[in-house]
Amino acid sequence: MNIPASSIQHTNFSINCNGRLVDLNTPKIMGILNLTPDSFSDGGKFNNEKSALLHAEKLLKDGADFIDIGAQSTRPNAEYLSAEEEIRRIGNVISLIKKEFPEALISIDTFYADVVKFGYNEGMDVVNDISGGYFDENLLPTVAETKLPYILMHSNTSYSTMHEKIHYEDITMSVNYYFSEKINQLQKLGIHDIILDPGFGFGKTVEDQYKMIEEVEHLGFGRFPLLIGISRKSFIYKPLNKKPLEIGEETQILHRKVLEKGAKILRVHDIAETKKTIEEMK
Numbered sequence: 576m577n578i579p580a581s582s583i584q585h586t587n588f589s590i591n592c593n594g595r596l597v598d599l600n601t602p603k604i605m606g607i608l609n610l611t612p613d614s615f616s617d618g619g620k621f622n623n624e625k626s627a628l629l630h631a632e633k634l635l636k637d638g639a640d641f642i643d644i645g646a647q648s649t650r651p652n653a654e655y656l657s658a659e660e661e662i663r664r665i666g667n668v669i670s671l672i673k674k675e676f677p678e679a680l681i682s683i684d685t686f687y688a689d690v691v692k693f694g695y696n697e698g699m700d701v702v703n704d705i706s707g708g709y710f711d712e713n714l715l716p717t718v719a720e721t722k723l724p725y726i727l728m729h730s731n732t733s734y735s736t737m738h739e740k741i742h743y744e745d746i747t748m749s750v751n752y753y754f755s756e757k758i759n760q761l762q763k764l765g766i767h768d769i770i771l772d773p774g775f776g777f778g779k780t781v782e783d784q785y786k787m788i789e790e791v792e793h794l795g796f797g798r799f800p801l802l803i804g805i806s807r808k809s810f811i812y813k814p815l816n817k818k819p820l821e822i823g824e825e826t827q828i829l830h831r832k833v834l835e836k837g838a839k840i841l842r843v844h845d846i847a848e849t850k851k852t853i854e855e856m857k
Contacts, residue, residue: 606639
């Protein structure tokens, strides 16, 4: 994909998290806290409040800036949960983390409006949505009401097809077209703190995902901060005949590359290693 350098904007990025201005000019780390019994790499480890709080403490001590709490597994063939079940799984985890670690920033990984309402009342700071608002028509208006930052991810537009591989003529152009349409919709609703996630692992071939890494600087044309989530993703470990926990070194090499190309948030399982990568690049 050939995009003239002059069309790429370089902006100073910050987001407003419940009245707290978070500067994204220094890359930030989003640590993953799965409350799911069936997540592909750490399922069942943290799905009670005590173990979740202990893991949150470790994520923060290792250098996480955000904790991304997910109650619904988005791996292929995962069980599809209702909003009520997501809320039940989250329980008091948000308020417990906020009580113990008031400076912690918490994002909730959900595509339900009711979960956003619940999370907002518990003290969440960011909405992380894999669906672009397609799975629940009330989600985006609810996000607008909260005035929280919103993570817009590129994926297929239904839950049942989100992992189906699509043939893209040009993955970067397709992702950017999706982003431009959705950003226009979000801004009309009054959602202005937008973070873009190109959706690694969601309906894209191995080749397209490596192409996105090579063209990270063109995603969103530099107008919005980029979140990259490649931690333990199959496009890295499957071609190498490795397991998700065996690709630490390969993942950090790719993290370094996307940071060099302007990524602002890395969503990861392995905080300490990612922190070291960021420190080495200063």
